[in-house]
Amino acid sequence: MKKKRNTKQKATVYRVVQSSNDHPTAEKVYERAKKELPSISLGTVYRVLKELVSEGKIKEIIVNKQSHFEKRTDHHHHFICRECGKIEDVETPLCRYTCRKVEKKGYVVEDIEYKFYGLCDKCAQKLNIKEKEVAQV
Ligand SMILES: [Zn+2]
Numbered sequence: 001m002k003k004k005r006n007t008k009q010k011a012t013v014y015r016v017v018q019s020s021n022d023h024p025t026a027e028k029v030y031e032r033a034k035k036e037l038p039s040i041s042l043g044t045v046y047r048v049l050k051e052l053v054s055e056g057k058i059k060e061i062i063v064n065k066q067s068h069f070e071k072r073t074d075h076h077h078h079f080i081c082r083e084c085g086k087i088e089d090v091e092t093p094l095c096r097y098t099c100r101k102v103e104k105k106g107y108v109v110e111d112i113e114y115k116f117y118g119l120c121d122k123c124a125q126k127l128n129i130k131e132k133e134v135a136q137v
């Protein structure tokens, strides 16, 4: 009986991550999972997320010391907006030169993730307007 319930919780958490494109935190996944399964607890969501990550079904990325989860498990990179906190996938080829430089030392590269920090288009526009206003005063 208990096993069955766990399976259902796991399936729900998995589904939530699969239908999210915004790299949600565990808390966000919990909020969404609760709509489907009101009895689910935050602790369960944490545990199930870790399980899914270790099984390679979802990916965990750490941004500003916080864990975010996503359905994509392939190599890709992220842009992070410092204003609104938005995390977006960035498709860019891996820098083979940099990679080879590391491998020359005898190291084995298992995962590569670039993080681009800055402002998204909307925040850049907003801040730009603000700065202009300040400049006029
Ligand atoms: Zn932004």
Ligand SMILES: [Zn+2]
Residues within 6 Å of the ligand: 023, 070, 072, 076, 077, 078, 088, 089
């Ligand atoms: Zn991503």
